[in-house]
Amino acid sequence: MRPVYIINGFLESGKTEFIVYTLSQPYFQVKGKTLLLLCEEGEIEYDEKLLKDTNTILELIEEEEDFTPSALMELDKKYKPERIIIEYNGMWNFKNMKLPWHWSVEQQITCIDASTFPMYYTNMKSLLAEMVRKSEMIIFNRCDGIEDLASYKRNIKAVNRQAEIIFEDSNGEIDEIFEDDLPYNLQDDPIILDNTGYGIWYIDSMDHLERYLNKKVEFTAQVLKPENFPKDCFVPGRMAMTCCAEDMSFLGYVCKYTGAADLQQRDWVKVRAVVKEEYWADYNGKGPVLYAEKVERTKAPKEEVISFM
Numbered sequence: 001m002r003p004v005y006i007i008n009g010f011l012e013s014g015k016t017e018f019i020v021y022t023l024s025q026p027y028f029q030v031k032g033k034t035l036l037l038l039c040e041e042g043e044i045e046y047d048e049k050l051l052k053d054t055n056t057i058l059e060l061i062e063e064e065e066d067f068t069p070s071a072l073m074e075l076d077k078k079y080k081p082e083r084i085i086i087e088y089n090g091m092w093n094f095k096n097m098k099l100p101w102h103w104s105v106e107q108q109i110t111c112i113d114a115s116t117f118p119m120y121y122t123n124m125k126s127l128l129a130e131m132v133r134k135s136e137m138i139i140f141n142r143c144d145g146i147e148d149l150a151s152y153k154r155n156i157k158a159v160n161r162q163a164e165i166i167f168e169d170s171n172g173e174i175d176e177i178f179e180d181d182l183p184y185n186l187q188d189d190p191i192i193l194d195n196t197g198y199g200i201w202y203i204d205s206m207d208h209l210e211r212y213l214n215k216k217v218e219f220t221a222q223v224l225k226p227e228n229f230p231k232d233c234f235v236p237g238r239m240a241m242t243c244c245a246e247d248m249s250f251l252g253y254v255c256k257y258t259g260a261a262d263l264q265q266r267d268w269v270k271v272r273a274v275v276k277e278e279y280w281a282d283y284n285g286k287g288p289v290l291y292a293e294k295v296e297r298t299k300a301p302k303e304e305v306i307s308f309m
Contacts (some may be wrong), residue, residue, distance in 0.1 A: 001104040002076065003083045008131050009111035010090035010120055014141045016044045019087060023054045024272075032082025035075060052168055057081070064092045069100045077101060094130040099183055110135040114143040114167070117152060129159045129247065130266040137164045144169040157203045158240065159247075179211065190216035192273055198238055199306045202251045205275070205288050212275040216293070218300055221268040224252060234260045236271045236290070241307045249306070254280055257292035270298045 007015045019036070022028050034056040041060070048163070051058055057079050061067050084103060088094065099105070110131045112120075117140070120128055132138055138156050143149060153165050167174045179186070182204065184197045191212075193201050198219050205212055221236035229235075237252020257274060263269065273290035280287055 001102050002081065002100075003106040004099065004103045005083065005106055006088055006108040007085065007111065008088040008090060008094060008108070008135075010113070010116070010124075010128075011040060012042055013090065013113045013116075015040055015087050016046070017141075018109070019085060020044075020046065020050065022085075023050060023056060028054075029115050030082070033057060033079055035079050035081035036085045036203065037075075037084065038073075039067065039087055039092065040201040040309070056085075064089065064096075067097070069098050069276045071213065072103070073100050076103075088224055090127070090131065093127060094133075108136075109137045109139065112138065112140050113142040114146050114149070114152065115306055121155060127131055127203070132156055132160050132163060135160060135163055137166065139166045139168065141168045142170075143167045143174060153198060154203055157206070157247075158199070161203070162208060179208070181249045186202065186211055192220040193219035195238075195297045195301065195303055195306045199240055199251065201235075202253075206252070209275075209277055209288055212288070214274060215273060215279060217271070217290075218272045220268065220270050220298060221252065222300075222304075223263045224250060225263060225265050225267055227261065231261045232256055232258055234263055236269060236295075239305045251290040251306075253290055254282070255290040256293055259295060265297070268298050268300045269298045270294075 004300050009015050023034070032055070034277060036056050036058045038046075038060045039062075046058055050056075059075055088097070098185075110275065132304040138160075140149070140152060149167055152167075154223075156163060156165055168270075181202060182197075184191050184193065186207055191197075191201070198221075201212075201219075202216065219236075221238055224237055226235065233254055233256050235252040236249075236255050237250050240251050241247065255271065257263075269294055271290070274293045274296040276289050276291055277286050278289040279285065280289060
Protein backbone atom coordinates (compact mmCIF):
# COMPACT_ATOMS: atom_id res chain seq x y z
CA MET A 1 0.00 0.00 0.00
CA ARG A 2 1.15 3.53 -0.79
CA PRO A 3 0.79 5.90 2.20
CA VAL A 4 -0.93 9.15 1.25
CA TYR A 5 -0.82 12.45 3.13
CA ILE A 6 -3.53 14.94 2.13
CA ILE A 7 -3.10 18.65 2.83
CA ASN A 8 -6.15 20.66 1.86
CA GLY A 9 -7.54 24.15 2.28
CA PHE A 10 -8.51 27.14 0.20
CA LEU A 11 -5.98 29.15 -1.84
CA GLU A 12 -3.37 30.95 0.29
CA SER A 13 -4.38 29.04 3.41
CA GLY A 14 -0.82 27.96 4.22
CA LYS A 15 -0.77 24.51 2.59
CA THR A 16 2.53 25.00 0.77
CA GLU A 17 4.27 26.44 3.83
CA PHE A 18 3.15 23.45 5.87
CA ILE A 19 4.39 20.95 3.27
CA VAL A 20 7.73 22.76 2.90
CA TYR A 21 8.18 22.66 6.67
CA THR A 22 7.28 18.96 6.76
CA LEU A 23 9.64 18.01 3.94
CA SER A 24 12.46 19.84 5.75
CA GLN A 25 12.08 17.86 8.96
CA PRO A 26 14.49 14.98 9.61
CA TYR A 27 11.64 12.64 10.60
CA PHE A 28 10.17 12.93 7.10
CA GLN A 29 13.41 12.45 5.21
CA VAL A 30 13.13 8.72 4.87
CA LYS A 31 14.22 6.26 2.24
CA GLY A 32 12.63 6.35 -1.21
CA LYS A 33 10.89 8.90 -3.40
CA THR A 34 8.11 11.23 -2.38
CA LEU A 35 5.55 12.13 -5.05
CA LEU A 36 4.07 15.58 -4.42
CA LEU A 37 0.85 16.26 -6.32
CA LEU A 38 0.20 19.99 -6.58
CA CYS A 39 -3.42 20.73 -7.50
CA GLU A 40 -3.18 24.53 -7.51
CA GLU A 41 -0.35 27.04 -7.69
CA GLY A 42 -0.23 29.72 -5.01
CA GLU A 43 2.11 32.62 -4.43
CA ILE A 44 4.74 30.44 -2.75
CA GLU A 45 6.66 28.07 -5.00
CA TYR A 46 8.55 24.94 -4.05
CA ASP A 47 12.32 25.36 -4.00
CA GLU A 48 14.06 23.11 -6.50
CA LYS A 49 16.91 22.44 -4.09
CA LEU A 50 14.54 21.32 -1.35
CA LEU A 51 12.78 18.96 -3.75
CA LYS A 52 16.10 17.51 -4.88
CA ASP A 53 17.50 17.18 -1.36
CA THR A 54 14.37 15.39 -0.14
CA ASN A 55 14.06 13.17 -3.24
CA THR A 56 10.67 14.69 -3.96
CA ILE A 57 9.06 14.71 -7.41
CA LEU A 58 6.56 17.48 -8.10
CA GLU A 59 3.66 16.91 -10.49
CA LEU A 60 1.11 19.63 -11.25
CA ILE A 61 -2.53 18.63 -11.81
CA GLU A 62 -4.38 21.80 -12.82
CA GLU A 63 -7.86 20.51 -13.67
CA GLU A 64 -10.17 18.53 -11.41
CA GLU A 65 -11.20 16.24 -14.29
CA ASP A 66 -7.53 15.18 -14.59
CA PHE A 67 -7.43 14.03 -10.97
CA THR A 68 -8.60 10.47 -11.65
CA PRO A 69 -7.52 7.05 -10.35
CA SER A 70 -6.26 6.09 -13.81
CA ALA A 71 -4.14 9.25 -14.13
CA LEU A 72 -2.75 8.75 -10.65
CA MET A 73 -1.95 5.13 -11.46
CA GLU A 74 0.14 6.29 -14.41
CA LEU A 75 2.15 8.56 -12.12
CA ASP A 76 2.53 5.70 -9.67
CA LYS A 77 3.91 3.43 -12.37
CA LYS A 78 6.21 6.17 -13.68
CA TYR A 79 7.83 7.16 -10.37
CA LYS A 80 7.17 4.22 -8.01
CA PRO A 81 7.10 6.51 -4.95
CA GLU A 82 7.33 5.32 -1.37
CA ARG A 83 4.77 7.91 -0.27
CA ILE A 84 2.48 10.54 -1.79
CA ILE A 85 1.66 14.06 -0.58
CA ILE A 86 -1.38 15.72 -2.12
CA GLU A 87 -1.78 19.49 -1.93
CA TYR A 88 -5.46 19.49 -2.83
CA ASN A 89 -7.34 22.33 -4.47
CA GLY A 90 -9.78 23.90 -2.02
CA MET A 91 -12.30 24.65 -4.77
CA TRP A 92 -12.56 20.98 -5.71
CA ASN A 93 -15.24 19.17 -3.71
CA PHE A 94 -13.32 16.85 -1.44
CA LYS A 95 -16.02 14.18 -1.41
CA ASN A 96 -15.40 13.64 -5.13
CA MET A 97 -11.76 12.64 -4.56
CA LYS A 98 -11.00 9.10 -5.73
CA LEU A 99 -7.61 7.45 -5.31
CA PRO A 100 -6.09 4.24 -6.69
CA TRP A 101 -7.13 1.19 -4.70
CA HIS A 102 -3.66 0.65 -3.23
CA TRP A 103 -3.23 4.26 -2.05
CA SER A 104 -4.05 4.46 1.65
CA VAL A 105 -4.69 7.79 3.38
CA GLU A 106 -2.40 7.95 6.41
CA GLN A 107 -3.21 11.50 7.45
CA GLN A 108 -5.40 14.38 6.36
CA ILE A 109 -4.73 17.93 7.48
CA THR A 110 -6.70 21.08 6.68
CA CYS A 111 -5.02 24.50 6.70
CA ILE A 112 -7.22 27.56 7.24
CA ASP A 113 -6.34 31.24 7.03
CA ALA A 114 -8.08 32.56 10.14
CA SER A 115 -8.39 36.05 8.67
CA THR A 116 -10.57 34.79 5.79
CA PHE A 117 -12.36 31.97 7.64
CA PRO A 118 -15.61 33.91 8.28
CA MET A 119 -15.95 34.67 4.56
CA TYR A 120 -15.41 31.06 3.49
CA TYR A 121 -17.59 29.76 6.32
CA THR A 122 -20.44 32.03 5.22
CA ASN A 123 -20.15 31.61 1.46
CA MET A 124 -18.62 28.16 0.94
CA LYS A 125 -19.73 26.25 4.01
CA SER A 126 -20.42 22.97 2.19
CA LEU A 127 -16.97 22.88 0.57
CA LEU A 128 -15.35 23.75 3.89
CA ALA A 129 -17.31 21.04 5.72
CA GLU A 130 -16.13 18.37 3.27
CA MET A 131 -12.52 19.46 3.81
CA VAL A 132 -12.58 19.18 7.56
CA ARG A 133 -14.99 16.25 8.02
CA LYS A 134 -12.26 13.58 7.94
CA SER A 135 -9.22 15.67 8.85
CA GLU A 136 -7.29 14.59 11.92
CA MET A 137 -5.81 18.06 12.33
CA ILE A 138 -7.10 21.55 11.53
CA ILE A 139 -4.49 24.32 11.53
CA PHE A 140 -5.73 27.91 11.79
CA ASN A 141 -2.81 30.17 10.87
CA ARG A 142 -2.56 33.98 10.72
CA CYS A 143 -4.62 34.35 13.91
CA ASP A 144 -3.00 37.67 14.87
CA GLY A 145 -5.58 40.14 16.16
CA ILE A 146 -8.52 37.71 16.04
CA GLU A 147 -10.39 37.66 19.34
CA ASP A 148 -13.23 35.19 18.73
CA LEU A 149 -11.22 32.03 18.14
CA ALA A 150 -13.66 30.15 20.36
CA SER A 151 -16.39 30.42 17.73
CA TYR A 152 -13.97 29.14 15.06
CA LYS A 153 -13.33 26.07 17.16
CA ARG A 154 -17.03 25.46 17.78
CA ASN A 155 -17.81 25.72 14.07
CA ILE A 156 -15.19 23.10 13.23
CA LYS A 157 -16.12 20.78 16.12
CA ALA A 158 -19.73 20.84 14.96
CA VAL A 159 -18.61 19.10 11.76
CA ASN A 160 -15.69 17.03 13.07
CA ARG A 161 -15.79 16.32 16.80
CA GLN A 162 -12.55 14.35 16.83
CA ALA A 163 -10.30 16.84 15.04
CA GLU A 164 -7.30 18.35 16.78
CA ILE A 165 -7.49 22.11 16.30
CA ILE A 166 -4.38 24.27 16.40
CA PHE A 167 -4.25 28.07 16.34
CA GLU A 168 -1.10 29.85 15.22
CA ASP A 169 -0.10 33.49 14.98
CA SER A 170 3.15 35.10 13.84
CA ASN A 171 4.81 33.87 17.04
CA GLY A 172 3.77 30.25 16.60
CA GLU A 173 1.13 28.12 18.29
CA ILE A 174 -1.19 29.93 20.68
CA ASP A 175 -3.41 28.74 23.52
CA GLU A 176 -7.03 29.60 22.92
CA ILE A 177 -8.94 30.71 26.03
CA PHE A 178 -12.38 29.22 25.68
CA GLU A 179 -13.95 29.60 29.11
CA ASP A 180 -14.12 33.41 28.94
CA ASP A 181 -16.29 33.19 25.83
CA LEU A 182 -18.92 30.81 27.22
CA PRO A 183 -22.44 32.32 27.00
CA TYR A 184 -23.28 31.13 30.53
CA ASN A 185 -21.74 31.36 33.98
CA LEU A 186 -20.02 28.21 35.16
CA GLN A 187 -20.73 29.26 38.75
CA ASP A 188 -24.51 29.23 38.29
CA ASP A 189 -26.47 26.45 40.01
CA PRO A 190 -27.92 25.13 37.83
CA ILE A 191 -26.23 26.28 34.62
CA ILE A 192 -29.14 27.22 32.35
CA LEU A 193 -28.54 26.27 28.72
CA ASP A 194 -30.60 28.03 26.05
CA ASN A 195 -30.44 27.13 22.34
CA THR A 196 -27.01 28.68 21.85
CA GLY A 197 -25.75 27.56 25.23
CA TYR A 198 -26.72 23.93 24.70
CA GLY A 199 -24.67 23.53 21.53
CA ILE A 200 -21.64 25.22 23.06
CA TRP A 201 -21.94 23.18 26.27
CA TYR A 202 -22.16 19.94 24.27
CA ILE A 203 -18.97 20.62 22.33
CA ASP A 204 -17.07 22.18 25.24
CA SER A 205 -17.86 19.14 27.39
CA MET A 206 -15.92 16.96 24.98
CA ASP A 207 -12.76 19.01 25.44
CA HIS A 208 -13.17 20.37 28.98
CA LEU A 209 -15.38 17.98 30.90
CA GLU A 210 -13.57 18.96 34.10
CA ARG A 211 -15.37 22.33 33.97
CA TYR A 212 -18.74 20.66 34.44
CA LEU A 213 -18.07 17.69 36.71
CA ASN A 214 -20.54 17.53 39.62
CA LYS A 215 -22.30 20.68 38.40
CA LYS A 216 -25.97 20.89 37.52
CA VAL A 217 -27.18 21.79 34.06
CA GLU A 218 -30.73 22.53 32.94
CA PHE A 219 -31.96 22.47 29.37
CA THR A 220 -34.85 21.59 27.07
CA ALA A 221 -34.28 18.54 24.91
CA GLN A 222 -35.88 15.79 22.88
CA VAL A 223 -35.92 12.18 24.06
CA LEU A 224 -33.93 9.56 22.19
CA LYS A 225 -34.18 5.92 23.35
CA PRO A 226 -31.79 3.73 21.33
CA GLU A 227 -32.51 0.02 21.03
CA ASN A 228 -31.06 -2.21 23.76
CA PHE A 229 -30.51 0.81 26.02
CA PRO A 230 -30.83 0.16 29.77
CA LYS A 231 -34.38 0.84 31.02
CA ASP A 232 -33.20 3.57 33.36
CA CYS A 233 -31.33 5.50 30.66
CA PHE A 234 -32.17 7.75 27.72
CA VAL A 235 -30.42 10.42 25.65
CA PRO A 236 -31.78 13.97 25.92
CA GLY A 237 -30.50 16.05 23.03
CA ARG A 238 -31.11 18.51 20.23
CA MET A 239 -30.93 18.31 16.48
CA ALA A 240 -28.21 20.62 15.20
CA MET A 241 -27.45 22.05 11.79
CA THR A 242 -23.70 21.65 11.45
CA CYS A 243 -23.16 23.21 8.02
CA CYS A 244 -26.37 23.16 5.97
CA ALA A 245 -29.97 21.94 6.12
CA GLU A 246 -28.96 18.56 4.68
CA ASP A 247 -26.29 18.01 7.32
CA MET A 248 -28.00 17.43 10.65
CA SER A 249 -26.77 15.70 13.81
CA PHE A 250 -28.40 14.74 17.10
CA LEU A 251 -26.29 16.08 19.96
CA GLY A 252 -26.84 14.46 23.32
CA TYR A 253 -25.22 12.56 26.17
CA VAL A 254 -26.40 9.53 28.11
CA CYS A 255 -28.73 10.37 30.99
CA LYS A 256 -29.58 8.04 33.87
CA TYR A 257 -33.13 8.53 35.16
CA THR A 258 -35.33 6.17 37.15
CA GLY A 259 -38.40 7.22 35.19
CA ALA A 260 -36.83 6.76 31.76
CA ALA A 261 -39.13 3.83 30.95
CA ASP A 262 -42.13 6.19 31.02
CA LEU A 263 -40.67 8.55 28.45
CA GLN A 264 -41.62 8.22 24.82
CA GLN A 265 -39.37 8.56 21.81
CA ARG A 266 -39.18 12.21 20.66
CA ASP A 267 -40.92 13.60 23.76
CA TRP A 268 -39.83 17.11 24.64
CA VAL A 269 -38.58 17.39 28.21
CA LYS A 270 -36.92 19.85 30.54
CA VAL A 271 -33.97 18.16 32.20
CA ARG A 272 -32.07 19.13 35.32
CA ALA A 273 -29.08 16.85 35.84
CA VAL A 274 -25.70 16.52 37.49
CA VAL A 275 -22.74 15.95 35.15
CA LYS A 276 -20.51 12.96 35.90
CA GLU A 277 -17.71 11.20 34.06
CA GLU A 278 -18.11 7.46 33.52
CA TYR A 279 -17.22 4.70 31.13
CA TRP A 280 -19.85 4.12 28.47
CA ALA A 281 -19.47 1.60 25.67
CA ASP A 282 -20.86 3.93 22.99
CA TYR A 283 -18.19 6.47 23.94
CA ASN A 284 -15.44 3.86 23.55
CA GLY A 285 -14.20 5.03 26.93
CA LYS A 286 -15.10 7.59 29.55
CA GLY A 287 -17.30 10.56 28.82
CA PRO A 288 -20.14 12.73 30.15
CA VAL A 289 -22.99 10.87 31.85
CA LEU A 290 -25.91 12.87 33.24
CA TYR A 291 -27.73 11.95 36.43
CA ALA A 292 -31.19 13.47 36.21
CA GLU A 293 -32.66 15.10 39.28
CA LYS A 294 -35.77 16.24 37.49
CA VAL A 295 -37.33 15.48 34.10
CA GLU A 296 -40.57 17.17 33.09
CA ARG A 297 -42.47 16.97 29.83
CA THR A 298 -42.66 20.33 28.12
CA LYS A 299 -43.60 22.00 24.84
CA ALA A 300 -41.26 21.99 21.88
CA PRO A 301 -39.18 25.17 21.69
CA LYS A 302 -39.96 27.72 19.01
CA GLU A 303 -36.73 26.76 17.23
CA GLU A 304 -36.40 23.00 17.46
CA VAL A 305 -33.12 22.84 15.54
CA ILE A 306 -30.07 24.62 16.92
CA SER A 307 -27.37 26.07 14.72
CA PHE A 308 -23.64 26.74 15.06
CA MET A 309 -23.69 29.74 12.72
